[in-house]
Amino acid sequence: MDMDGGWCSLEEIGPLSKLRRLTLHGLEDVSASSLAETARISSKEHLEYLELHWSSSGCMELRDEIEKQQQQEVVEEVLEKLCPPPRIHELHIKGYFGRTLPNWMMVVEACACKSLSILCLAYLPCCTKLADGLCRLPSLERLVIADAPAIKSIGSEFQASSSSSTVDGGVTESTSAAFPNLKYLSLVGLCEWEDWEWEEQTVDVTAGAMAMHALERLEIMKGKLSCLPPGLANNKRHALRELNLVELSNLTSVENFPSIVELIVCDCPKLKRISGLSRLHKIGIGRCPSVEVLQGVPSLHSIELEDGTIERLPGYLPCVNPKFLKLTCSKELHGSIISGSSSEWEKISHITKVVIYDIEDSDEG
Template sequence: MQPGDSLVTFSSLRTLFIESANFAALLESVCQLKHLRYLSLRSCTDISRLPENIHELKFLQHINLEGCGGIVKLPDSIVKLRGLRYLSTNDTHVNSIPRGFRALTNLWVLFGFPTYMDGDWCSLEELGPLSQLKELGLKSLENVLEASSIAKARVGAKQYLTALTLECSSRLGDDGLLKARVSNEEQQKIEVVFDVICPLPCLEYLDIKGYFGRQLPRWMMWTTKVPLENLRTLWMTDLSCCTQLPDGLCRLPCLEFLQVNRAPTIKSVGDEFLQPRSQRHHHSSQTMVGFPKLHTLILSGMLEWEEWDGRRKFKLCPHWRSFF
């Protein structure tokens, strides 16, 4: 690609995939590809924006900007791409979205959606009407000031949602320890925010990053009225203030993969793997069979971990393959 090059000669192009290349010189000519359906610009670090007339690509269904660290804003006209099904801003610096985003009701996959407050308006409100979402990634959830804002996202009403990533900015340093004190008020606020999210049981993949509450959301516990009975994969990373894992975790019947990485305040692990707290005294002398389908368990970066309380009562399931 040379200065002055253009994509105009590829007027019938449907798919454009660029990775780790200097693409800024060709960016303006993208909007001349009137038949384009699929646009992926991965790790194109020289790009700082998308064209303002991106809405002229009326057939565009897929936009992937993953790793384009120079992008900080989406064009306002993106809300006119009514056929858009996939949008990823993971690993970019996009920290706000245009008002009117709620018009993209055909979205199936949305990654890297930033939580942004502008007066009384919260970007999460724009997610309410997006009822077709199957995969959703939310970041900067520490910016939520009122639980009512996350409630308007209606995550718990999205009946097709199978994958969910919930991310806060990490409070841990490179050494895995807390960088600065987290106040009780901050902990209580983020706990309320996460409790309100409450996805439906159709969820199969859950990834929680940077959570700084003392207790994980109540809907992750088996004792909840609507347990995550279809959950297959659970990642939990940088749990800076969490003191215990979810209650009755081993009762999740479909869980196959569980990883906890960097949880410096958890000192004891065990009982929560065996059974809900309310039932523990009834079976204290029995060997429990937990995690009927789990094949991989990874516990890493848990600097204060002292004991596995229930290891003598814990019977490994027949599908167990890896334990780290």
């Protein structure tokens, strides 16, 4: 294990009870969970920051499936024994090539990881399911999941309410929201992700009872989602201000997010409709040539539009009334617009300030 520029064994880490920050590399070389247990991670009551790193290249290159499964079983058992202490504030896991996440992440008890506010899971090549227990972390504010190509769907249980109680008549009701303090969520590189099951809560639900009710910024990049779930686009969701959607090959619409102030959509070739964003102030649209509708945006102040392939300006531009437009387009379209005599100029002549760039000059800059 690499610690402060030197190498030591997990067994040597065990007695270091006052550690506050710890980074472990080379965990793929740990041959048994009993060795991981000697590090006594869960008993380090002062530990606030933990990084766990694996190199998955050796396992992923194996052609023998039985040997590969054996290595995956070992790595799963090792991570199970590296359970962080309750005081942990920030946790990073990178390169983990197990098929499932550990039990301490899947089923989080009320007292486990209660102080964890930042969690980053990066490069999980074989993991097929996100950890449902994450929604029970009371202090989690930032969640980043990156490069998990085996995940194809996210079920409703991922954002399910964290606890329930029985009231008169035997009816069960939620007593606390899932992800109660999550402010930033980044889902990047879930390349095969197609479905996000999350139904809208409509029966007497308050804003504070919704899953992720504190969410302020959401980033989704590189996936196959065709639409955003209704549970996310709840009209009682007031905190969500920023939405970034990049390289979503099947996304067709972005609708009914009344609290969004800033939206970025980029490299979404099937995106056709953006509507129902009543507080939208700023939008960036990059290389989304199929967008036909931009409406229900009365507060729109500025548009940044970049696409070097379109021959004409989008038909939605005359239908919106921003104060500012920054346009980066092909040399041909640029010349046609700045001549001031074409019908293309008429589409944007009502906008107070227009800045136009030739994309070829922009690239050189």
